[in-house]
Amino acid sequence: MNAPLREPQQDRSRATRERLLASTVDLLATRGWAATTVAKVAEEAGVSRGAAQHHFPTREALFTAVIEQMYDDMTEDVGHSLESIPSGPGRIAAVVEQAVSIYTGTSFKAALQVWAAAASDPALADVIRPLEAKMGRAAHAFVVSGLDPDGTRPQAYRLAQITLDLARGFGLADTLTDDSRRRAGVQAAWVEQLTAALD
Amino acid sequence: MNAPLREPQQDRSRATRERLLASTVDLLATRGWAATTVAKVAEEAGVSRGAAQHHFPTREALFTAVIEQMYDDMTEDVGHSLESIPSGPGRIAAVVEQAVSIYTGTSFKAALQVWAAAASDPALADVIRPLEAKMGRAAHAFVVSGLDPDGTRPQAYRLAQITLDLARGFGLADTLTDDSRRRAGVQAAWVEQLTAALD
Numbered sequence: 469m470n471a472p473l474r475e476p477q478q479d480r481s482r483a484t485r486e487r488l489l490a491s492t493v494d495l496l497a498t499r500g501w502a503a504t505t506v507a508k509v510a511e512e513a514g515v516s517r518g519a520a521q522h523h524f525p526t527r528e529a530l531f532t533a534v535i536e537q538m539y540d541d542m543t544e545d546v547g548h549s550l551e552s553i554p555s556g557p558g559r560i561a562a563v564v565e566q567a568v569s570i571y572t573g574t575s576f577k578a579a580l581q582v583w584a585a586a587a588s589d590p591a592l593a594d595v596i597r598p599l600e601a602k603m604g605r606a607a608h609a610f611v612v613s614g615l616d617p618d619g620t621r622p623q624a625y626r627l628a629q630i631t632l633d634l635a636r637g638f639g640l641a642d643t644l645t646d647d648s649r650r651r652a653g654v655q656a657a658w659v660e661q662l663t664a665a666l667d
Numbered sequence: 668m669n670a671p672l673r674e675p676q677q678d679r680s681r682a683t684r685e686r687l688l689a690s691t692v693d694l695l696a697t698r699g700w701a702a703t704t705v706a707k708v709a710e711e712a713g714v715s716r717g718a719a720q721h722h723f724p725t726r727e728a729l730f731t732a733v734i735e736q737m738y739d740d741m742t743e744d745v746g747h748s749l750e751s752i753p754s755g756p757g758r759i760a761a762v763v764e765q766a767v768s769i770y771t772g773t774s775f776k777a778a779l780q781v782w783a784a785a786a787s788d789p790a791l792a793d794v795i796r797p798l799e800a801k802m803g804r805a806a807h808a809f810v811v812s813g814l815d816p817d818g819t820r821p822q823a824y825r826l827a828q829i830t831l832d833l834a835r836g837f838g839l840a841d842t843l844t845d846d847s848r849r850r851a852g853v854q855a856a857w858v859e860q861l862t863a864a865l866d
Contacts, residue, residue, distance in 0.1 A: 500787030502701055577786065584783030586843055587776065588699030593843050600843065626856035633853055634829060637836030644785055644792050644799065654832055657825035661864060 485523050487513040492534040496578035501585045506530055532595060535582055538575050539599035543606045546570065553614050560666070561659045563614030567631050568655060570607060571639030572648075580643060607632055621666055634658060684722050686712040691733040695777035700784045705729055731794060734781055737774050738798035742805045745769065752813050759865070760858045762813030766830050767854060769806060770838030771847075779842060806831055820865055833857060 491513040495504040506527055510520035524530035549566045553559055570576065586593040611631050616624035638655070641647045690712040694703040705726055709719035723729035748765045752758055769775065785792040810830050815823035837854070840846045 498787060500784065503787060581783055581786070583839070583842055584780055585699065587780070588697060588702060597843055626853060629849075629853045630833060630857055630860070633836035633840065634833045635836065636839050637832035637834065640779075640782070640835050640839055641832065643782055644796055650828075654825060654828045658829055661829070661860060664864075665860060 481523075484513075484515055484519060488515060488520055488523055488530070489534050489537050492530060493538060493574060493578045496534075496581045497574045498577075501581045504581075531582070531592075534578075535596060535599060538579055538582075539603045542570060542575055542579075543603045546603075546606045546610045549610055550613055555617070559617075560615065560662050563611055564631060564635075564655060564659050564662065566614070567607065567611050567635045568638055568651070571635045572642050572651075576639050577643060580640070604632070615662065615666060623665060627662055627665055631658070631662070680722075683712075683714055683718060687714060687719055687722055687729070688733050688736050691729060692737060692773060692777045695733075695780045696773045697776075700780045703780075730781070730791075733777075734795060734798060737778055737781075738802045741769060741774055741778075742802045745802075745805045745809045748809055749812055754816070758816075759814065759861050760855075762810055763830060763834075763854060763858050763861065765813070766806065766810050766834045767837055767850070770834045771841050771850075775838050776842060779839070803831070814861065814865060822864060826861055826864055830857070830861070 488509055491509045492504060495509060495512060499508075506520055506524060507517055509530065510517045513520070524533065546566075553562050553566070582592070582596060586596050608628050611628035612624050615621070615628055615631075638647070638651050642651070687708055690708045691703060694708060694711060698707075705719055705723055706716060708729065709716045712719070723732065745765075752761050752765070781791070781795060785795050807827050810827035811823050814820070814827055814830075837846070837850050841850070
């Protein structure tokens, strides 16, 4: 009759793992790649170094797990987003807002650190590429459905690509300064463009 | 009568400095921030460590110089670009192509490494921010003049911003994979949009 005891232990273990992964994302986004070590992550998460090393014996194991989770989260967020998109006249603006939010949050800032590191680390780049492609496809499918719910506007395919490349550019502009004010104007201009192009 | 002797020495010194800076950009773009040390740069440039340290006593001195030169080069390139823009029907496509080329070259890949490092280094961010702003203004002025040579289309202001944010997004997508094929289609769609919006 170990089950009742084992259950909360598994829960605790899962909670510890999740805390470690969340601290890794935060550290990556705010302190950068080099500063994000297993020891530092453990400290931030309030977990002993031994427990952290039990979950992630190496820095590579931690990074692989966090990258997978980061992309899974972003992919899942995008999947859920369609439900919250209004169907009325605000639809296009809401879709663009969701697309932009993918690239301006903490996950993106963490992903940018991983990207920069992967530019000179072929093994890391190999890990990221398929996750990146999967996330990109999910984001594109979401924007296309948002812009063209009836499937009657073939131009939505390219317009969705422009929207996502633009959102990625916004994300990069937001890394060194709070770019939200300038961005709001550019984003509104793009929503206007989109509305005209989909008409 | 030291002048004839001193002249070539100054030339040599300037050439050495330029070789060191060029090697720094290449190393940043291909090997990343952490791997770009003064010693490695000297080796790549074929310059003795002593000579490298004479020009750049610290890594900070080297990085400040290379960042300034990188942004100066990008700003200057953008300034010269208008001369090569055709005035006929290919003008808009040529302006967009120039804007995209700013963000898809080696300088941008090097700049991305500096950006990622600056996200967790406030002193470095302070160095980059004004250079980045100056470059951004030059790029925007170039795209506006290219899209609206007669100054009769007020919408060119926002359309130029969208063009540059989009170009920055293209640049980021190009860091882990050669994205040129996908990009060509999206870029052509954007030129089409721009042409309609400026009409």
